[in-house]
Amino acid sequence: MHSNDKVALVTGAARGIGLTIASRLANDGYRTVLLDRDPGVAQAASALQQSGHEVRSLEIDITDEAALLALPEALGDWWPKVAILVNNAGISPKHEGKKRLVIDMPVDEWRRVLEVNMTGTFMMTKACLPPMVANGWGRIVMITSQAARTRTPVPGAHYQASKSGMTGLARALAGEVASYGITVNCVAPGRVESEMTAAVDPAVNARLAELIPVGRMGKPEEVAGTVAFLVSADASYSTGAVIDVNGGNFMP
């Protein structure tokens, strides 16, 4: 079913936006690896396999450096063809549907969010660079957030800082690897329907949706479509860019 030899890795692909991105890339003909710390990732991959796609799953936590260093063994013959990485895994802790304010935020919670969203993304990206550099072609996409673009009321300061950090990482790396034919871009979704946003009070989600010019929350497919463009050959002159997918909620 695959239309080419490129292998795409998507983190946080057991559910939500990550699973939708992985399904889209598999449909577009890439050999796709669904990676998640949630054991449910195996079932998500097998559903795609049953539709005839060349898909594998890896149960890995992106903060587990040893597991990331073992990716070449884990992927075997697929490893040298790794050409696409979508850094989608992320966390946004809520307490009874609400963020913690900085004044109440335990340092441990701050560290956990930075460790997953920023350091995990850095480690995953670093681990996947060698085959892209060797092949002289690569596409790295960071799923950041509107929270890295402007003030947003829902996520906590740790989340906003981590997504801004991912944007900085993307810009720094874009400059470092452009000469190898590797692009690094960010997709910054606004509010998208998923389990992450379902953790927020439904009244808050409804109120926020009314403020969005398009008049509704986004769908994971709308994020996946933007990722599909950025990983394609068509996007060869876009690097270090941020694409907003937010229904007009933030217009810089």
Ligand SMILES: NC(=O)c1ccc[n+]([C@@H]2O[C@H](COP(=O)([O-])OP(=O)(O)OC[C@H]3O[C@@H](n4cnc5c(N)ncnc54)[C@H](O)[C@@H]3O)[C@@H](O)[C@H]2O)c1
């Ligand atoms: N839903 C939104 O409105 C929205 C808006 C902007 C940005 N985002 C970003 O999009 C991404 C996906 O969001 P979602 O709404 O689908 O979230 P989700 O919580 O539904 O899914 C996140 C997935 O990431 C996995 N994950 C978390 N930590 C991990 C780790 N350390 N290692 C491996 N896997 C890990 C989880 O197990 C889960 O399957 C996140 O980075 C999120 O910050 C979401």
